[in-house]
Amino acid sequence: MDARFCHLIVNGGVTPTLLAAKNPGADVQGILRRLVAGVARDIEGPSERLGDRVHDIRVRMKKFRAILRLAESRMTGPAFARSDKLARTLKDYFGSARDNDVQTDLLLDLLDKSEAHATAKALGLMDRNPATETDPASARETCSQLAALVERFQLSGLTGDEVVEAWIASYRNSRRAMRACCRDANDDFLFHEWRKRVKEMLYQSVTIGSPLDKYVLRADRLASALGSHHDLAILTESLASGLAGSKAERAALARKKVVGRRAVAMGRKLFAEKPSVIHRKVRLP
Numbered sequence: 483m484d485a486r487f488c489h490l491i492v493n494g495g496v497t498p499t500l501l502a503a504k505n506p507g508a509d510v511q512g513i514l515r516r517l518v519a520g521v522a523r524d525i526e527g528p529s530e531r532l533g534d535r536v537h538d539i540r541v542r543m544k545k546f547r548a549i550l551r552l553a554e555s556r557m558t559g560p561a562f563a564r565s566d567k568l569a570r571t572l573k574d575y576f577g578s579a580r581d582n583d584v585q586t587d588l589l590l591d592l593l594d595k596s597e598a599h600a601t602a603k604a605l606g607l608m609d610r611n612p613a614t615e616t617d618p619a620s621a622r623e624t625c626s627q628l629a630a631l632v633e634r635f636q637l638s639g640l641t642g643d644e645v646v647e648a649w650i651a652s653y654r655n656s657r658r659a660m661r662a663c664c665r666d667a668n669d670d671f672l673f674h675e676w677r678k679r680v681k682e683m684l685y686q687s688v689t690i691g692s693p694l695d696k697y698v699l700r701a702d703r704l705a706s707a708l709g710s711h712h713d714l715a716i717l718t719e720s721l722a723s724g725l726a727g728s729k730a731e732r733a734a735l736a737r738k739k740v741v742g743r744r745a746v747a748m749g750r751k752l753f754a755e756k757p758s759v760i761h762r763k764v765r766l767p
Contacts, residue, residue: 499691500552506645507637510553513689517546518629521572525621536576536583543573548685551652553637555644561635568628575621582607584713585720592733601730605720649690650761652683657753660746667742670715676749677708693764700752707745714738 503509521542524535546569554562586607589598602608659676666672684701687694714734721731 499693500645500689501642501692503642505638505640506642507553507556507640510549510640510689511632511635511637513549514546514632514635515629517542517549518625518632522622522625522629525618525625536579539576540573540580543569544681545685545689547573548652548682549689551682552645552648552686552689553635553640554648556637556640557635561631565628565631565635568624568631572621572624572628575617575624581716585717588713588717588734589730592737593730597729601721601725601728605724645690646761646764649683649686649694650757650764652679652686653753653760654757655679656683657757660749660753663742663749664746667746670712670719670738673708673711673742673745674715676745677705677712680705680708680749697752700748704745704748704752707741707748711738711741711745714741 500506500509521539524539524542527535547566550562550566550569585605586598586602589601589607592598593601599608656676656679659672659679662672663669663676680701684698684705687697687701714737718731718734718738721728721734725731
């Protein structure tokens with residue numbers, strides 16, 4: 483796999499192909515365990531450098547939620563819902579810090595330096611400190627609860643067929659979300675939902691490995707485009723509330739439209755085949 487995707491691989495490694503594993507459930511549980519442990523380490527780091535670790539924390543929890551779905555068929559409703567909620571809560575602790583940095587970077591990309599700094603200051607972005615906008619104690623407690631829950635998972639009966647079914651469901655959901663965006667290309671919420679579905683499919687594809695390797699590159703590129711669209715949507719929302727009609731807002735809206743069209747074109751290629759056709763092509767080793 484290209485070095486570009488190293489950040490997608492869970493710390494400690496994953497099985498070369500989850501479908502060929504003797505005990506897929508144990509592998510999935512081990513991956514989930516390592517993801518939570520990684521977040522625990524990030525939270526315990528120096529508070530003044532928390533902003534540098536926000537991205538890693540959020541990505542780990544997005545991976546956790548995606549991989550958790552591979553084992554959903556072997557979990558009771560309450561166990562799945564509780565662990566998924568804890569992971570989402572842990573990710574969201576650091577959402578405002580991440581959005582602050584992204585908006586500032588986008589302004590620097592869209593405008594010249596002096597205009598970008600002036601706009602960021604007008605939006606209040608220059609005065610925000612990620613280390614003071616989060617509650618490490620609450621995050622630490624949530625992480626501890628999630629770690630304890632993962633240890634109680636009973637996934638030993640998980641089969642390769644169930645893993646495939648879960649991935650096909652993610653493919654189907656991504657395809658449906660794309661179609662919704664095609665019907666209304668101006669709805670930022672629909673694009674955000676599509677992005678979540680694509681990233682879920684991407685993380686699952688990387689974790690499963692062969693025979694889904696071929697989907698990783700295209701899904702990663704699409705997720706990146708949808709991520710840019712989402713970042714621009716956040717910025718345009720901020721600008722609309724305080725700097726409507728400004729040069730910054732016009733530039734952000736124009737860029738978002740271009741990125742949205744590119745994402746739809748990429749999605750049409752990635753999701754050209756029906757889920758039933760894809761299912762027939764995916765064979766267990």
